[in-house]
Amino acid sequence: MDEITAEEAATILGVTAIHVAWYYRRGLLPGRRMGRRLLVFNRADVESFEKPKKTGRPRKEPKPGAIKPGRPKKPEAKEPAGSEKRRGKAAETKPGSKGKQKKS
Numbered sequence: 001m002d003e004i005t006a007e008e009a010a011t012i013l014g015v016t017a018i019h020v021a022w023y024y025r026r027g028l029l030p031g032r033r034m035g036r037r038l039l040v041f042n043r044a045d046v047e048s049f050e051k052p053k054k055t056g057r058p059r060k061e062p063k064p065g066a067i068k069p070g071r072p073k074k075p076e077a078k079e080p081a082g083s084e085k086r087r088g089k090a091a092e093t094k095p096g097s098k099g100k101q102k103k104s
Contacts, residue, residue: 002043006031009046028052 006017009029013020023029024039029049031041 003040004043004046006039006041009041012043012046013049013051015051023049 004012006020006024009020010017020029020041021039024031024041029041030045031039034040
């Protein structure tokens, strides 16, 4: 009887060791524990194991030219009047106004 670890079984099945442990816990793949962490499987059982088929509704193929699903991008908002002052930037003053004037 040729025994292999979960990591070796994972390479044979083409999945991760976590998936192999999941198959063991669900009773899909026969094996045994050695100690607390080590899982040991029979090589013949692993080689004859068929992965469970995916269940559920199959995904639809998107129509050509369709927009990808997801959130639409927000349009860029226009800055309200006077926002330069709130941000601490000096607003340019017009000649004749009472604010600071540029010297010529």
